[in-house]
Amino acid sequence: MTSRRKAELELLDEALAILDAGFASLPDARPGALPAGLREALLAAAERLRDTAPYHHPLYLGHMQKPPHPAARLAYSLSLGLNPNNHAYDGGRASSRMEQEAVARIAAMFGWDTHLGHLCGGGTLANFEALWVARELGHGRGIAASVQAHYSHARLAGVLGVPFHPIAADRLGRMDIAALERALAKGTVGTVVATLGTTATGAVDPLHDILALRRRHAFRLHVDAAYGGYFTLAANLGDDARRAFDALSQADSIAVDPHKHGLQPYGCGCILFRDPHVRQVYRHDSPYTYLDSADPHLGEISLECSRPGAAAVALWTTLRLLPLVRGGEFAHGLEAGRNAALALHQALAQDERFVPLSPPQLDVVVWAVRADSASLASARTRQVFQAARERDLHLAMVTMPRAMLEPFKPVRAWDADTITCLRACVMKPEHGAWLKEILERLDGAAGKYLA
Structure with a gap:
């Protein structure tokens, strides 16, 4: 065992002791020995996992996979014994509060002091919620996105029963503004999706130019920043990308994936809305679930129901160690x-x-x-x-x-x-x-x- 791994396990054991002390008044319900066959099963899993690419190693540059930070891995493991469910405070009180705090820090990174948002399984679901909210608010005429945008946008439009309008890209892979304006002039587009970091090439749509079109055409603006959103903190962007990221606060909604550049385990996506009043779109009742809080439970502002509180604990812990600030x-x-x-x-x-x-x-x-x-x-x-x-x-x-x-x-x-x-x-x-x-x-x- 490497000294680094040993130190991590010792730290986790120390943290588990603190957590266990919070429940010291309860009778011990844990079995005295590990389940029979556990060793064989776990070692078999380790053997099977060797048949994979070394996603954690610097020689892996294939897909957008980044190893979780040790803070995220250890915090995730710390919470698994409780297995909190962030659908309602009753199933994950502490982890729900940690999620709200972590999501607020991501919103602040984009310049939003007020917002509505939560974690979700990943960018696809985050984008789906944004497009669903847009449709429910009356922006259902059609969804426009670049041909270099993620393929899921066209699929999500089909699920929502909304027309999809692919917009040509320029030679750099960015949305072509003239093509977008022609589509908007037809009056059939109600929502525009700008991508800040396309999956194929990392291209950044000219968000500032798209916003300029909103002065002449009425549409809702969603930004798919699942991959690229955190780059708003980077000091070494080119001028065009910097201008786009500096305009992020003017979007109506933003999707970002902490499980990409945010150093989190899969799946940890995040959807944010600039106007907290969009919570009315989610309104529903669940009398057997939402019991002990006058504040809105996370399940009341999310399409997902059961969600892992462990993801929120991991993200909160990482942000406590590594604040989302420029120059940090x-x-x-x-x-x-x-x-x-x-x-x-x-x-x-x-x-x-x-x-x-x-x-x-x-x-x-x-x-x-x-x-x-x-x-x-x-x-x-x-x-x-x-x-x-x-x-x-x-x-x-x-x-x-x-x-x-x-x-x-x-x-x-x-x-x-x-x-x-x-x-x-x-x-x-x-x-x-x-x-x-x-x-x-x-x-x-x-x-x-x-x-």
């Missing part, structure tokens, strides 16, 4: 990942075998493999991807449209309308220190197939 330790971690992403982009731009897209707006880097044709470029990408994985370098692949790639001239002949590219989520603060190792392994993987 948490913000420096975001900035370190972004600096590493910029350095990776620069290194790729100097390698004639690769063609990176525009410099990352956040910390996602996308690059094509240079080839004679689009189809060959895609085939070589798949080969390099597999060769990198064999070298324990874990990347991702993403299919990009010709319109976004053509300005960078990755191929001589376009025999396909898309190219499969390589993608790296440079999310971990350690990635900067590991960049040399990452590039060496990428070079070895590419050298097997590329001249």
Whole structure:
């Protein structure tokens, strides 16, 4: 056992003793021995879990997965013996209060002193609640989002029975403002979804320009910042991204995922509304649930019912250790990942075998493999991807449209309308220190197939 792991377990044991002391008046109801077969079952689970990618390691840059902070892991474990349910105060009194405090700190990060919000399973559900509220408030004419927005928005529009209007993206992957204005002029759009950090490339929609359109067209504005929201704290954004994040406080609702950049275990999403009066949309009664508080229970302002109080305890504990302030330790971690992403982009731009897209707006880097044709470029990408994985370098692949790639001239002949590219989520603060190792392994993987 490493000294770090031993120290964590000792700390958890100390915290559990404090928690147990709060229930010292109760008769002991715990069995004296561990259940028979528990050791075998747990070791079997550990063996099965070895068949997975090393999401926690700096050599993993594939998907938007970031290891939880030790504060989150330990606090989550601390609360599991109680297994609180944050549907109602009666099922999770302390954890419900901790959720409200943690969510208020996230809202304050976006400049909101008053708000309505709660945690949820993830970004999809957070976005769903925002779009559902928009429909219930009478903004049901249609939902507009960029073609580079998360695919779930079109699906959610279908679930809600609301028309979906895909809006073209520019060559940087951002929503095209002229295309959005044309859609708004038709009078069929009631809600606009702006994405601050697209899943594919980390592109940041020009929120400030979208807000300018609201002066001429009436629509509700929801911001999907599930991946990128925390970057509002970063001091090293480019000018366009900074302008967009500085306009966040003017949105009607915001979705953000603490289980992405917020250092939390899955699933921990968050939905926020600027106007707390939208709680009227959620109004319902549950006489067998909401018993001992005149304040609104979290289940009264959420589409979900049972929700893990452990997620709130983990988030609250992390925020106590790492406040959401510019210039703080948490913000420096975001900035370190972004600096590493910029350095990776620069290194790729100097390698004639690769063609990176525009410099990352956040910390996602996308690059094509240079080839004679689009189809060959895609085939070589798949080969390099597999060769990198064999070298324990874990990347991702993403299919990009010709319109976004053509300005960078990755191929001589376009025999396909898309190219499969390589993608790296440079999310971990350690990635900067590991960049040399990452590039060496990428070079070895590419050298097997590329001249």
